[in-house]
Amino acid sequence: MSKKVALVTGANKGIGLAIVKGLCEARYPGDVIVAARSEALGKAAVEDLKKEGHTAVFHQLDITDPASVQRVKDFLEKNYGGVDVLINNAGIAFKAAATEPFSEQVEVTLHTNFFSTLCVCRALLPLVKPQGRVVNVSSFTSSQALAQCSPALQARFRDPALSEAELCALMQDFVSAARTGTHRELGWPSSGYATSKLGLTALTRVQARQLSQDRPGDGILLNAGDPGWVRTDMAGPNAPKSPEEGAQTLLYLALLPPGATAPHGELVSEKKVQEW
Template structure:
């Protein structure tokens, strides 16, 4: 029960895999690589063990509440709770995807936003005192990407609740189904989902201010992964740097922040940094 525990979701490849690697090298505790697909997850662990690292694997499908509950109970029974939680699992449709906008909106928001809410609902109660949570966002998650000033004002409202934010995210999905989303929300379901992730992180920190728990969102950079069709100029290990920094090195004063790939704190509701990556 005395071991510290770090958990990374969706970690069998890409940035999640690199975050596990980075944590294994420095974290004084147990690092869990979780993945929906058991074979891929175990293969990823085997690859890291060949490097002399020692992550553990546990199957976890963040879209399945039962899977989340099984994982929660396992961690609580064996370790008492979680010290570092990295919510990395996400999807993105390719720019040339043929699925209708309504389908892309519903599926992207379900995995990237609504599943994150349910993951936190299940796992937050077992966060240990002093825990750190890092939610993987994106440069797409900067508030300036939302065209409507009224929506931006609502999303950055200091009194916004999770329920109200979820209602806004559902309004986007409904508008996409009606074909009326573009003027207020823009045309990218991925942008809306990651704006939701960043906004959620801010709300979560406010709700946890009376506890010694830090929640931040991070833009990992434009990384060469399957999600980016390997177009990004950054390696997966470079894309893990800011997350590992927030997990292990950032001062306790860094909480409720939007952190860029180079570890700089960015004003989420201000001007977007010119650096794309």
């Protein structure tokens, strides 16, 4: 039950797979779990890693399915007594050429990137062991989205006392405004993806504050990591970074040494805390 374990969501390709490789190359002293929605793709990724000399474990996880999240929780509790490193990487983005209505894009994107990630956190954060590390994979676009919000919305997102319930209500307000086409006049940005990451960065601050209050002596560090613009199926072939380069900041946060006290509750890009 004392064996260490690191779990990476959305890990069968792209940045998630690069994070898994990075953990293996860093000789992470425990099991590294490739969590992915597709069993076939997840197991294929584990086999590819094996050919490169890396050992990883597959576990099915669809973050949008509460039953799937519960199965992962049960697995971690039974086999490891918790989780030492949790990297919330799974997410989606519509292509620029997507034909779905904006309201639909917003609803689907926020359901996955914000609300489903929150579902994973609610299930797994209580399992994080002392000295654990949690990384929410956010984006530099979260800062851009914040800058595009009205001053009133900016103040609400930056409120140091913002609660999880208040943040969820804010994100639902955006979904509702997009549905009625009033998001711009109500002070919201015009990007579902960037706003979903704004919510995730704000959630990180809320979660870190709560952890510090509830488990002050456990030394858990929880941050939002920005991989930058990375060449993936999601971001396209013209991005300047490889997945391995994009994973560097996320690995830095996941492997912060025991006893470290910072960063915590921050948005970190290029291994540096960003003003937000």
